[in-house]
Amino acid sequence: MSMNTFKLNSQDRTSLAAFLRDLVQIPSPSTKEGAVAARIVAEMERLGLRDARVDQMGNVVGWIGPGHGPVLMLNGHMDTVRVSDPEAWSREPFVAAREGDVLYGLGACDMKGGLAAMVYGAKLLRDAGVALKGDVVVACVVQEEPCEGLGSRVLFEEEKIRPDWVVLGEPSNLNVCRGHRGRLEMCLVIRGRSAHAASPALGDNAIYTAARLVFGLELLAGQLGNDDFLGPGTLAVTQVTSRASSRNAVPDHCELVIDRRLTLGETETKALAEVQGVIAREGVRAEVEVTEYQATSYTGHDCRAREFYPAWVMAEDHPLVIATAAAVRAQLKRRPQITRWDFSTEGTYTAGVARIPTVGFGPGDPRHAHTADEHIRLSDVYAAAEVYARLAMELLGTE
Ligand SMILES: [Zn+2]
Numbered sequence: 001m002s003m004n005t006f007k008l009n010s011q012d013r014t015s016l017a018a019f020l021r022d023l024v025q026i027p028s029p030s031t032k033e034g035a036v037a038a039r040i041v042a043e044m045e046r047l048g049l050r051d052a053r054v055d056q057m058g059n060v061v062g063w064i065g066p067g068h069g070p071v072l073m074l075n076g077h078m079d080t081v082r083v084s085d086p087e088a089w090s091r092e093p094f095v096a097a098r099e100g101d102v103l104y105g106l107g108a109c110d111m112k113g114g115l116a117a118m119v120y121g122a123k124l125l126r127d128a129g130v131a132l133k134g135d136v137v138v139a140c141v142v143q144e145e146p147c148e149g150l151g152s153r154v155l156f157e158e159e160k161i162r163p164d165w166v167v168l169g170e171p172s173n174l175n176v177c178r179g180h181r182g183r184l185e186m187c188l189v190i191r192g193r194s195a196h197a198a199s200p201a202l203g204d205n206a207i208y209t210a211a212r213l214v215f216g217l218e219l220l221a222g223q224l225g226n227d228d229f230l231g232p233g234t235l236a237v238t239q240v241t242s243r244a245s246s247r248n249a250v251p252d253h254c255e256l257v258i259d260r261r262l263t264l265g266e267t268e269t270k271a272l273a274e275v276q277g278v279i280a281r282e283g284v285r286a287e288v289e290v291t292e293y294q295a296t297s298y299t300g301h302d303c304r305a306r307e308f309y310p311a312w313v314m315a316e317d318h319p320l321v322i323a324t325a326a327a328v329r330a331q332l333k334r335r336p337q338i339t340r341w342d343f344s345t346e347g348t349y350t351a352g353v354a355r356i357p358t359v360g361f362g363p364g365d366p367r368h369a370h371t372a373d374e375h376i377r378l379s380d381v382y383a384a385a386e387v388y389a390r391l392a393m394e395l396l397g398t399e
Pocket of ligand 1: 170
């Protein structure tokens with residue numbers, strides 16, 4: 001075949017669309033990705049990827065290439081959020097209704113479309129018979145929605161897969177994303193003193209203290225750092241819970257959960273110190289700490305992580321950013337935007353922690369993620385598969 005463009009033939013398109021419909025029809029809320037994982041392994045085996053398997057945590061990997069040399073990882077997540085408001089959907093979330101070029105369903109855009117495109121990108125490259133000096137690994141991770149980066153951490157640190165480049169297939173509207181803000185989840189614990197609610201002056205009401213701290217946090221939220229590319233850091237109090245021995249007792253315990261988005265240059269230490277500053281100014285008894293994620297995967301793996309996810313940015317002129325943009329131009333005959341994501345991804349680990357060159361490129365409009373009537377254009381999924389093949393050839397081809 002011509003090395004100028006990769007093109008899925010009509011049979012490939014039909015089977016890619018059927019594969020994506022299967023993925024959407026199999027529910028895969030976080031920690032319950034087993035059935036989708038099995039479907040992906042089966043498709044990888046059918047298409048001739050090698051060593052397709054499920055790892056200890058439940059992530060799926062499949063390979064093409066000679067088994068040595070540099071490694072390009074195509075990385076996506078298999079889990080979806082839950083259906084938040086079934087009433088808001090005008091199509092059934094798990095039917096995968098197709099209307100012309102558009103496929104509807106939970107996860108169609110975020111990001112089963114991207115997963116299907118990655119598997120077929122690998123297939124296209126394999127079918128082309130291009131001599132490769134390294135491998136492509138398609139990595140489909142679990143639990144990205146609640147704890148982004150944890151699946152990739154297991155692949156890197158436990159499974160010892162060390163890619164030289166990572167491409168994240170989260171929806172980017174076929175543009176190139178080169179970073180996003182980080183995230184820190186904190187829990188603020190306030191201790192008071194209980195008393196009979198008929199004599200509240202004898203107690204120290206933890207809710208009243210919490211209210212003063214919430215006000216201080218709201219002021220803090222207006223004074224956070226900014227980055228020209230990633231945008232400002234943000235802070236939101238997202239949960240308040242209190243405890244009292246009864247509803248006619250003064251509560252002695254109140255907890256606030258804080259969602260903190262970190263822009264470039266904002267560290268965990270800085271974010272914690274800012275909240276400690278609010279506590280000190282109010283002169284109250286309270287402690288802040290980073291929350292811990294804990295879950296059991298569908299394979300029984302015990303998953304734990306501190307909820308700190310660093311921001312990351314790749315330079316505009318980094319070779320991987322340039323190569324990805326060039327692959328888009330060559331395949332789609334248009335110049336992609338070089339932009340950022342508003343949300344967090346596995347890149348928080350691959351780029352933010354492991355420092356592996358990482359870019360984002362995927363089908364689908366990110367505005368349709370986590371919404372009712374989530375959908376994706378199949379033509380965008382085909383285009384993404386072709387771009388993945390092209391990029392892999394640019395990075396790993398021997399000519
Ligand atoms: Zn996603």
